[in-house]
Amino acid sequence: MTATGPAGSFGPVRPRRLRRTPAMRRLATQVRLHPADLVLPLFVKEGIDEPQPIPSMPGVVQHTRESVRKAVTEAVQAGVGGVMLFGIPAVKDARGSGADDPDGVVQVALRDVGAEVGDSTVVMADLCLDEYTDHGHCGLLTPSGDVDNDATLERYASIAVAQAAAGAHVVGPSGMMDGQVAAIRGALDTAGFADVAILAYTAKYASAMYGPFRDAAECAPQFGDRAGYQQDPARSSDEAVREALLDVAEGADMVMVKPALGYLDVVRRLADAVDVPVAAYNVSGEYAMVEAAAANGWLDRDRAIDEMLTSIKRAGADIVLTYWATEVAARL
Numbered sequence: 001m002t003a004t005g006p007a008g009s010f011g012p013v014r015p016r017r018l019r020r021t022p023a024m025r026r027l028a029t030q031v032r033l034h035p036a037d038l039v040l041p042l043f044v045k046e047g048i049d050e051p052q053p054i055p056s057m058p059g060v061v062q063h064t065r066e067s068v069r070k071a072v073t074e075a076v077q078a079g080v081g082g083v084m085l086f087g088i089p090a091v092k093d094a095r096g097s098g099a100d101d102p103d104g105v106v107q108v109a110l111r112d113v114g115a116e117v118g119d120s121t122v123v124m125a126d127l128c129l130d131e132y133t134d135h136g137h138c139g140l141l142t143p144s145g146d147v148d149n150d151a152t153l154e155r156y157a158s159i160a161v162a163q164a165a166a167g168a169h170v171v172g173p174s175g176m177m178d179g180q181v182a183a184i185r186g187a188l189d190t191a192g193f194a195d196v197a198i199l200a201y202t203a204k205y206a207s208a209m210y211g212p213f214r215d216a217a218e219c220a221p222q223f224g225d226r227a228g229y230q231q232d233p234a235r236s237s238d239e240a241v242r243e244a245l246l247d248v249a250e251g252a253d254m255v256m257v258k259p260a261l262g263y264l265d266v267v268r269r270l271a272d273a274v275d276v277p278v279a280a281y282n283v284s285g286e287y288a289m290v291e292a293a294a295a296n297g298w299l300d301r302d303r304a305i306d307e308m309l310t311s312i313k314r315a316g317a318d319i320v321l322t323y324w325a326t327e328v329a330a331r332l
Protein backbone atom coordinates (compact mmCIF):
# COMPACT_ATOMS: atom_id res chain seq x y z
CA MET A 1 0.00 0.00 0.00
CA THR A 2 1.43 3.34 -0.96
CA ALA A 3 0.45 6.54 0.78
CA THR A 4 -0.53 8.29 -2.48
CA GLY A 5 -4.16 7.46 -3.25
CA PRO A 6 -6.32 9.64 -5.50
CA ALA A 7 -7.02 12.04 -2.66
CA GLY A 8 -3.34 12.68 -2.30
CA SER A 9 -2.80 13.27 -6.02
CA PHE A 10 -5.13 16.23 -6.30
CA GLY A 11 -5.25 19.66 -4.86
CA PRO A 12 -8.26 20.79 -2.85
CA VAL A 13 -11.71 20.67 -4.41
CA ARG A 14 -12.19 24.04 -6.14
CA PRO A 15 -15.84 25.10 -6.63
CA ARG A 16 -14.50 28.48 -7.71
CA ARG A 17 -13.51 27.04 -11.12
CA LEU A 18 -17.11 27.47 -12.27
CA ARG A 19 -17.28 31.05 -11.03
CA ARG A 20 -14.19 32.42 -12.74
CA THR A 21 -15.56 34.18 -15.81
CA PRO A 22 -18.95 35.48 -16.89
CA ALA A 23 -19.02 32.84 -19.62
CA MET A 24 -18.32 30.06 -17.13
CA ARG A 25 -20.99 31.33 -14.76
CA ARG A 26 -23.46 31.57 -17.59
CA LEU A 27 -22.76 27.99 -18.63
CA ALA A 28 -23.07 26.75 -15.06
CA THR A 29 -26.36 28.55 -14.41
CA GLN A 30 -29.03 26.24 -13.06
CA VAL A 31 -31.83 28.73 -12.39
CA ARG A 32 -32.71 30.97 -15.29
CA LEU A 33 -35.50 33.51 -15.25
CA HIS A 34 -37.71 33.43 -18.31
CA PRO A 35 -40.36 36.01 -19.29
CA ALA A 36 -43.00 33.27 -19.54
CA ASP A 37 -42.55 32.46 -15.83
CA LEU A 38 -43.64 35.95 -14.84
CA VAL A 39 -47.18 37.11 -14.17
CA LEU A 40 -48.06 40.80 -13.88
CA PRO A 41 -50.71 41.80 -11.32
CA LEU A 42 -52.73 44.87 -12.40
CA PHE A 43 -55.25 47.06 -10.61
CA VAL A 44 -58.17 48.50 -12.53
CA LYS A 45 -60.44 51.05 -10.90
CA GLU A 46 -63.98 51.89 -11.89
CA GLY A 47 -64.88 55.49 -12.67
CA ILE A 48 -61.47 57.17 -12.99
CA ASP A 49 -60.28 59.13 -16.03
CA GLU A 50 -56.55 59.09 -15.33
CA PRO A 51 -54.32 56.34 -13.91
CA GLN A 52 -53.80 56.97 -10.19
CA PRO A 53 -50.30 56.50 -8.75
CA ILE A 54 -50.08 54.36 -5.61
CA PRO A 55 -47.74 56.19 -3.20
CA SER A 56 -46.57 53.05 -1.38
CA MET A 57 -45.85 51.26 -4.68
CA PRO A 58 -43.82 53.70 -6.79
CA GLY A 59 -44.22 52.80 -10.45
CA VAL A 60 -47.52 50.95 -9.96
CA VAL A 61 -50.88 52.60 -10.69
CA GLN A 62 -54.58 52.01 -10.42
CA HIS A 63 -55.51 51.71 -14.08
CA THR A 64 -58.38 53.16 -16.02
CA ARG A 65 -60.30 50.97 -18.42
CA GLU A 66 -58.13 52.37 -21.21
CA SER A 67 -54.74 52.23 -19.51
CA VAL A 68 -55.11 48.62 -18.37
CA ARG A 69 -55.48 47.52 -21.99
CA LYS A 70 -52.26 49.33 -22.82
CA ALA A 71 -50.42 47.85 -19.84
CA VAL A 72 -51.51 44.35 -20.81
CA THR A 73 -50.40 44.91 -24.39
CA GLU A 74 -46.97 46.02 -23.19
CA ALA A 75 -46.74 43.00 -20.91
CA VAL A 76 -47.59 40.69 -23.81
CA GLN A 77 -44.97 42.38 -26.00
CA ALA A 78 -42.41 41.78 -23.26
CA GLY A 79 -43.40 38.11 -23.28
CA VAL A 80 -44.89 37.68 -19.81
CA GLY A 81 -46.62 34.40 -19.08
CA GLY A 82 -49.79 36.02 -17.83
CA VAL A 83 -51.56 38.91 -16.16
CA MET A 84 -53.68 38.91 -13.00
CA LEU A 85 -56.45 41.50 -12.78
CA PHE A 86 -57.72 43.05 -9.54
CA GLY A 87 -60.78 45.30 -9.60
CA ILE A 88 -61.65 48.27 -7.44
CA PRO A 89 -65.35 49.08 -7.71
CA ALA A 90 -66.82 52.58 -7.42
CA VAL A 91 -69.38 51.36 -4.89
CA LYS A 92 -68.89 48.77 -2.16
CA ASP A 93 -71.52 46.99 -0.09
CA ALA A 94 -71.76 44.24 2.52
CA ARG A 95 -72.02 41.38 0.02
CA GLY A 96 -69.55 42.74 -2.52
CA SER A 97 -72.12 42.95 -5.30
CA GLY A 98 -69.65 44.40 -7.80
CA ALA A 99 -67.60 41.21 -7.76
CA ASP A 100 -70.04 39.10 -9.78
CA ASP A 101 -71.92 41.85 -11.61
CA PRO A 102 -71.52 41.12 -15.35
CA ASP A 103 -70.80 44.85 -15.73
CA GLY A 104 -68.55 44.98 -12.67
CA VAL A 105 -65.11 46.51 -13.07
CA VAL A 106 -63.16 43.28 -13.50
CA GLN A 107 -65.66 41.73 -15.88
CA VAL A 108 -65.51 44.85 -18.07
CA ALA A 109 -61.70 44.81 -17.95
CA LEU A 110 -61.58 41.09 -18.77
CA ARG A 111 -63.68 41.64 -21.88
CA ASP A 112 -61.56 44.65 -22.93
CA VAL A 113 -58.32 42.80 -22.37
CA GLY A 114 -59.62 39.71 -24.13
CA ALA A 115 -60.53 41.82 -27.15
CA GLU A 116 -57.03 43.30 -27.12
CA VAL A 117 -54.77 40.29 -26.59
CA GLY A 118 -56.99 37.23 -27.12
CA ASP A 119 -55.22 34.02 -26.21
CA SER A 120 -51.71 35.44 -26.66
CA THR A 121 -51.19 35.49 -22.90
CA VAL A 122 -52.98 33.94 -19.95
CA VAL A 123 -55.53 36.31 -18.49
CA MET A 124 -56.27 35.65 -14.83
CA ALA A 125 -58.63 37.29 -12.37
CA ASP A 126 -58.16 37.49 -8.63
CA LEU A 127 -61.26 35.96 -7.08
CA CYS A 128 -62.06 37.51 -3.71
CA LEU A 129 -64.50 39.83 -2.00
CA ASP A 130 -62.31 42.19 0.00
CA GLU A 131 -62.01 44.80 -2.76
CA TYR A 132 -65.79 44.79 -3.13
CA THR A 133 -67.08 44.71 0.45
CA ASP A 134 -67.61 47.88 2.49
CA HIS A 135 -66.16 46.12 5.55
CA GLY A 136 -63.06 45.01 3.62
CA HIS A 137 -63.17 41.34 4.63
CA CYS A 138 -62.72 38.52 2.14
CA GLY A 139 -66.15 37.04 2.78
CA LEU A 140 -69.68 37.61 4.02
CA LEU A 141 -70.04 38.41 7.69
CA THR A 142 -72.24 36.78 10.31
CA PRO A 143 -74.23 39.16 12.55
CA SER A 144 -71.45 38.90 15.13
CA GLY A 145 -68.84 39.97 12.57
CA ASP A 146 -67.14 36.64 11.80
CA VAL A 147 -66.46 35.65 8.22
CA ASP A 148 -69.07 33.04 7.28
CA ASN A 149 -67.16 30.35 5.39
CA ASP A 150 -69.98 28.50 3.69
CA ALA A 151 -72.09 31.52 2.77
CA THR A 152 -68.95 33.02 1.23
CA LEU A 153 -68.42 29.93 -0.93
CA GLU A 154 -71.69 30.64 -2.72
CA ARG A 155 -70.49 34.15 -3.51
CA TYR A 156 -67.14 32.82 -4.77
CA ALA A 157 -68.93 30.33 -7.03
CA SER A 158 -70.95 33.13 -8.56
CA ILE A 159 -67.89 35.36 -9.01
CA ALA A 160 -66.02 32.53 -10.74
CA VAL A 161 -68.82 32.11 -13.25
CA ALA A 162 -69.00 35.87 -13.90
CA GLN A 163 -65.24 36.06 -14.46
CA ALA A 164 -65.25 33.01 -16.74
CA ALA A 165 -68.17 34.43 -18.74
CA ALA A 166 -66.15 37.63 -19.19
CA GLY A 167 -63.25 35.65 -20.62
CA ALA A 168 -60.88 34.83 -17.74
CA HIS A 169 -58.62 31.90 -18.66
CA VAL A 170 -57.77 31.35 -15.00
CA VAL A 171 -59.47 32.35 -11.75
CA GLY A 172 -57.36 32.85 -8.63
CA PRO A 173 -59.31 32.41 -5.39
CA SER A 174 -57.42 34.36 -2.72
CA GLY A 175 -59.85 34.43 0.20
CA MET A 176 -58.63 31.34 2.09
CA MET A 177 -62.10 29.92 2.73
CA ASP A 178 -62.15 26.18 3.37
CA GLY A 179 -63.56 24.31 0.38
CA GLN A 180 -63.26 27.27 -1.99
CA VAL A 181 -61.58 25.34 -4.79
CA ALA A 182 -64.23 22.60 -4.83
CA ALA A 183 -67.05 25.14 -4.76
CA ILE A 184 -65.55 27.10 -7.64
CA ARG A 185 -64.70 24.03 -9.71
CA GLY A 186 -68.23 22.74 -9.33
CA ALA A 187 -69.77 26.06 -10.31
CA LEU A 188 -67.51 26.48 -13.35
CA ASP A 189 -68.20 22.97 -14.60
CA THR A 190 -71.95 23.29 -14.13
CA ALA A 191 -71.98 26.60 -16.00
CA GLY A 192 -70.10 25.16 -18.97
CA PHE A 193 -66.66 26.55 -18.11
CA ALA A 194 -64.84 23.28 -17.62
CA ASP A 195 -61.83 24.71 -19.50
CA VAL A 196 -61.27 27.59 -17.11
CA ALA A 197 -58.37 26.78 -14.78
CA ILE A 198 -57.97 27.50 -11.07
CA LEU A 199 -54.80 28.98 -9.60
CA ALA A 200 -55.44 28.47 -5.89
CA TYR A 201 -53.89 30.82 -3.37
CA THR A 202 -53.14 27.72 -1.34
CA ALA A 203 -50.71 28.86 1.32
CA LYS A 204 -51.58 32.47 1.93
CA TYR A 205 -50.25 33.83 5.18
CA ALA A 206 -51.64 36.64 7.33
CA SER A 207 -48.79 38.98 6.43
CA ALA A 208 -47.72 42.56 7.07
CA MET A 209 -46.29 42.45 3.55
CA TYR A 210 -49.73 43.15 2.03
CA GLY A 211 -49.79 46.69 3.41
CA PRO A 212 -49.17 48.58 0.15
CA PHE A 213 -51.61 46.33 -1.73
CA ARG A 214 -54.38 47.36 0.61
CA ASP A 215 -53.75 50.97 -0.44
CA ALA A 216 -53.69 49.93 -4.08
CA ALA A 217 -56.87 47.86 -3.89
CA GLU A 218 -58.51 49.99 -1.20
CA CYS A 219 -59.34 46.88 0.76
CA ALA A 220 -57.94 47.24 4.29
CA PRO A 221 -60.33 45.53 6.72
CA GLN A 222 -62.47 48.15 8.47
CA PHE A 223 -62.27 46.20 11.72
CA GLY A 224 -60.19 43.26 12.92
CA ASP A 225 -57.74 41.53 10.64
CA ARG A 226 -57.51 38.52 8.36
CA ALA A 227 -55.79 36.22 10.84
CA GLY A 228 -59.02 34.27 11.29
CA TYR A 229 -58.79 32.90 7.75
CA GLN A 230 -55.25 33.47 6.45
CA GLN A 231 -52.50 31.14 7.65
CA ASP A 232 -50.42 31.82 10.71
CA PRO A 233 -46.75 32.41 9.77
CA ALA A 234 -45.76 30.60 12.95
CA ARG A 235 -47.30 27.29 11.89
CA SER A 236 -45.10 24.57 10.47
CA SER A 237 -44.87 24.29 6.69
CA ASP A 238 -46.64 20.93 7.17
CA GLU A 239 -49.87 22.90 7.33
CA ALA A 240 -49.16 24.43 3.93
CA VAL A 241 -48.53 20.99 2.44
CA ARG A 242 -51.84 19.81 3.86
CA GLU A 243 -53.66 22.79 2.32
CA ALA A 244 -51.95 22.16 -1.02
CA LEU A 245 -52.93 18.50 -1.12
CA LEU A 246 -56.51 19.49 -0.27
CA ASP A 247 -56.57 22.12 -3.01
CA VAL A 248 -55.21 19.69 -5.60
CA ALA A 249 -57.77 17.09 -4.52
CA GLU A 250 -60.50 19.72 -4.89
CA GLY A 251 -59.37 20.44 -8.45
CA ALA A 252 -56.75 23.19 -8.28
CA ASP A 253 -54.74 23.28 -11.51
CA MET A 254 -51.94 25.33 -9.94
CA VAL A 255 -51.15 26.27 -6.36
CA MET A 256 -49.64 29.44 -4.95
CA VAL A 257 -47.59 30.51 -1.96
CA LYS A 258 -47.89 34.07 -0.73
CA PRO A 259 -45.91 36.13 0.23
CA ALA A 260 -42.80 34.75 -1.45
CA LEU A 261 -39.60 35.85 0.29
CA GLY A 262 -40.30 34.90 3.88
CA TYR A 263 -41.89 31.66 2.72
CA LEU A 264 -39.32 30.10 0.38
CA ASP A 265 -39.26 27.02 2.61
CA VAL A 266 -42.98 26.64 1.92
CA VAL A 267 -42.40 27.04 -1.82
CA ARG A 268 -39.86 24.23 -1.68
CA ARG A 269 -42.15 21.97 0.34
CA LEU A 270 -45.03 22.48 -2.08
CA ALA A 271 -42.86 21.96 -5.13
CA ASP A 272 -41.85 18.60 -3.67
CA ALA A 273 -45.35 17.66 -2.55
CA VAL A 274 -47.55 18.36 -5.57
CA ASP A 275 -47.31 17.62 -9.27
CA VAL A 276 -49.03 20.78 -10.48
CA PRO A 277 -47.20 24.06 -11.19
CA VAL A 278 -46.32 26.06 -8.09
CA ALA A 279 -46.61 29.85 -8.17
CA ALA A 280 -45.25 32.33 -5.66
CA TYR A 281 -46.52 35.89 -5.20
CA ASN A 282 -43.78 38.47 -4.74
CA VAL A 283 -46.16 40.77 -2.91
CA SER A 284 -46.59 44.52 -2.60
CA GLY A 285 -44.52 44.89 0.59
CA GLU A 286 -41.62 43.03 -1.00
CA TYR A 287 -41.87 45.36 -3.98
CA ALA A 288 -42.07 48.46 -1.77
CA MET A 289 -39.06 47.48 0.33
CA VAL A 290 -36.79 47.29 -2.70
CA GLU A 291 -38.19 50.42 -4.34
CA ALA A 292 -37.87 52.44 -1.15
CA ALA A 293 -34.33 51.30 -0.46
CA ALA A 294 -33.31 51.89 -4.08
CA ALA A 295 -34.85 55.37 -4.05
CA ASN A 296 -32.60 56.14 -1.10
CA GLY A 297 -29.57 54.81 -2.92
CA TRP A 298 -29.27 51.97 -0.40
CA LEU A 299 -29.63 49.07 -2.85
CA ASP A 300 -28.77 48.38 -6.48
CA ARG A 301 -32.37 48.10 -7.62
CA ASP A 302 -32.03 45.90 -10.69
CA ARG A 303 -29.63 43.47 -9.07
CA ALA A 304 -31.85 43.21 -6.01
CA ILE A 305 -34.88 42.46 -8.19
CA ASP A 306 -33.11 39.81 -10.24
CA GLU A 307 -31.68 38.19 -7.12
CA MET A 308 -35.09 38.05 -5.45
CA LEU A 309 -36.84 36.57 -8.45
CA THR A 310 -34.05 34.06 -9.01
CA SER A 311 -34.23 33.01 -5.36
CA ILE A 312 -37.96 32.42 -5.65
CA LYS A 313 -37.41 30.21 -8.68
CA ARG A 314 -34.52 28.40 -7.03
CA ALA A 315 -36.80 27.56 -4.12
CA GLY A 316 -38.99 25.69 -6.58
CA ALA A 317 -41.54 28.15 -7.97
CA ASP A 318 -42.48 27.56 -11.60
CA ILE A 319 -44.38 30.86 -11.82
CA VAL A 320 -43.70 34.19 -10.09
CA LEU A 321 -46.28 36.95 -9.75
CA THR A 322 -44.42 40.23 -9.57
CA TYR A 323 -45.16 43.90 -10.14
CA TRP A 324 -41.83 44.03 -12.00
CA ALA A 325 -42.96 41.40 -14.56
CA THR A 326 -43.02 43.59 -17.66
CA GLU A 327 -39.80 45.39 -16.84
CA VAL A 328 -37.88 42.21 -16.07
CA ALA A 329 -39.34 40.26 -18.99
CA ALA A 330 -38.30 43.06 -21.35
CA ARG A 331 -34.73 43.02 -20.11
CA LEU A 332 -34.23 39.24 -20.10
Ligand code: PBG
Nearest residue numbers: 128130174209210213283284285
Ligand atom coordinates in the same frame (compact mmCIF):
# COMPACT_ATOMS: atom_id res chain seq x y z
C1 PBG B 1 -56.92 39.57 -1.33
C2 PBG B 1 -55.52 39.77 -1.78
C3 PBG B 1 -54.47 40.41 -1.11
C4 PBG B 1 -53.37 40.37 -1.95
C5 PBG B 1 -53.75 39.69 -3.10
N1 PBG B 1 -55.07 39.30 -2.96
C6 PBG B 1 -54.48 41.18 0.14
C7 PBG B 1 -54.89 40.63 1.39
O1 PBG B 1 -55.10 39.44 1.59
O2 PBG B 1 -55.02 41.47 2.28
C8 PBG B 1 -52.03 40.97 -1.64
C9 PBG B 1 -51.11 41.17 -2.79
C10 PBG B 1 -49.95 42.03 -2.49
O3 PBG B 1 -49.69 42.43 -1.35
O4 PBG B 1 -49.22 42.34 -3.45
N2 PBG B 1 -57.85 39.77 -2.36
